[in-house]
Amino acid sequence: MNLIWVILCGISLLFGLLKNRADLLNQVLVQIGMDTFDFALPVIVTTCFFNGIMEIARECGVLDQLQKLLQPFLNKLFPDVPSDHPSLGYIGANIVINMFGLGFAATPSGLKAMEHLQKLNHDKKQASRPMVTFLVLNTAGVTLFSTNIIAYRMAEGSVDVTRYLPLAIASTCCASLAGLLLDRWWNYR
Amino acid sequence: MLVWQDFFWTGGGTIAELSQMLLPVFFLMLCAVSLIQGINAYDAFVKGVKDGMKLTVSIFPSLMAMILLINLLDCAELFDLLSDMISPMISFLPSEILAMCCFRPISGGASMALMVQILRTFGADSLYGTMASVIQGSTDTTLYVIALYFSSVGIKKIKNALWIGLFADFVGIVAAIFLTVHFF
Numbered sequence: 001m002n003l004i005w006v007i008l009c010g011i012s013l014l015f016g017l018l019k020n021r022a023d024l025l026n027q028v029l030v031q032i033g034m035d036t037f038d039f040a041l042p043v044i045v046t047t048c049f050f051n052g053i054m055e056i057a058r059e060c061g062v063l064d065q066l067q068k069l070l071q072p073f074l075n076k077l078f079p080d081v082p083s084d085h086p087s088l089g090y091i092g093a094n095i096v097i098n099m100f101g102l103g104f105a106a107t108p109s110g111l112k113a114m115e116h117l118q119k120l121n122h123d124k125k126q127a128s129r130p131m132v133t134f135l136v137l138n139t140a141g142v143t144l145f146s147t148n149i150i151a152y153r154m155a156e157g158s159v160d161v162t163r164y165l166p167l168a169i170a171s172t173c174c175a176s177l178a179g180l181l182l183d184r185w186w187n188y189r
Numbered sequence: 190m191l192v193w194q195d196f197f198w199t200g201g202g203t204i205a206e207l208s209q210m211l212l213p214v215f216f217l218m219l220c221a222v223s224l225i226q227g228i229n230a231y232d233a234f235v236k237g238v239k240d241g242m243k244l245t246v247s248i249f250p251s252l253m254a255m256i257l258l259i260n261l262l263d264c265a266e267l268f269d270l271l272s273d274m275i276s277p278m279i280s281f282l283p284s285e286i287l288a289m290c291c292f293r294p295i296s297g298g299a300s301m302a303l304m305v306q307i308l309r310t311f312g313a314d315s316l317y318g319t320m321a322s323v324i325q326g327s328t329d330t331t332l333y334v335i336a337l338y339f340s341s342v343g344i345k346k347i348k349n350a351l352w353i354g355l356f357a358d359f360v361g362i363v364a365a366i367f368l369t370v371h372f373f
Contacts, residue, residue, distance in 0.1 A: 004295065004296075005254060008258055008261075008262065009257070009261055011265075011267070012258075012264065012267050013261060015265035015266070015267060016261070016265040019265065021264060024264045025261070025264055028257070029257075032257050032260065033253075035256060036249070036252060036253040036257075039252070039256060039302070040245070040249060044242070044246075047241050047245050048238045048241035048242055048245070049241075051237040051238055051240055051241025052233075052234040052236075052237035052238040052241065053215075053216065053219065053237065055233045055234060055237025055238075055240065056223060056228075056230045056233045056234055056237065058237075059223070059230070060219060060222045060226060062219075062222070098329070111341050114338050114339075114342045115341075115342060117342075118342040118343075118344075125343070125344060125345045126344065126348065127346060127347050127348045127350060131339075131344070132349065132350045132353065135334065135335060135350045135354060136354060136357060139328065139329045139331040139334045139335070139354040139357065139358070140329065140358065140361060143326055146325070148325075149304070149325050152304065152305050153308065153313050153318075153322060155305075156305065156308040156309060156313040158314050158318075159314055160314055161212075162212065163314065164319050164369075167319070167323045167368045167369055168323045168326030168327055168365070169326075170368055171324075171327040171362075171364035171365040171368055172326060174327075174361055174364035175328050175357045175358065175360050178360035179353055179360075182356055182357070186349055187348075187349070
């Protein structure tokens, strides 16, 4: 990330200077604080609200229920992991939290899951098969409900905030399915 | 051709009507369940908001880094350069959407910032505004997840995780574009 960021920043500064746009570049740099603030403020407020709603859902046991529903499915997906292994619980929680679009809230359970999978791993330097499957589930995971996107759409004055949702759910399903199939074909043949 | 509303109980309802019901009904269900189970929903809500506050404060620095980068790229007209290179192949999409597709697997912050720019330029409820939202929702940031998760347990060789992740992203983004064009 560091490399990408520095190089891209450098290139655009260079291009900007070559194109005689020093005034515009200067303006960008001076205003970046205010720009970020304007950008972030509506989002912070709405994300806070949705986080509150999700916390109620968690307390009500909605997340636990979903996790239980996923159990048989997880046993199929991770044949290398014993079915009562603690890592599966964390993977389940991670998937469920991701489903509700709380990417950052999902990270702690994801890290726990990796820790437990590493205990099962024979070669500590190389990723195991369940780890790769978990990564695919995580990066291409099905998201039912992205609070961030809804927050930004609200902030930008959308009349119908959740209109994108059915389409997003369909394409996220395509992505997960494609990732899992490729993983199966490549790693479990 | 199958129509969306055939799948749902709303009968004559449209996607718009259905999706507008989603949030209120979900909230109503939560209220009911918390009453039945005797859960302190108010405290839970307040705690969740507090956590959300911490969360957003913690991503603010990386958000600023990303917005800086995007503003600089925009200022140097590099997005236009990029889309000039790709657009002969995919001519029906605006350059902002193409740039977003490129950034989606690399940085969630960057693609999110681009999404907001698209929402602003084209309108949140326009075809491209909807498309940008769908693209953003279709996958997660592969590079970030891989870097974070594997480094946390000290794994050096990630096998084919990156390729599978990027492939899934690609399929998700292509599906997002086609589904939006088809059902919008």
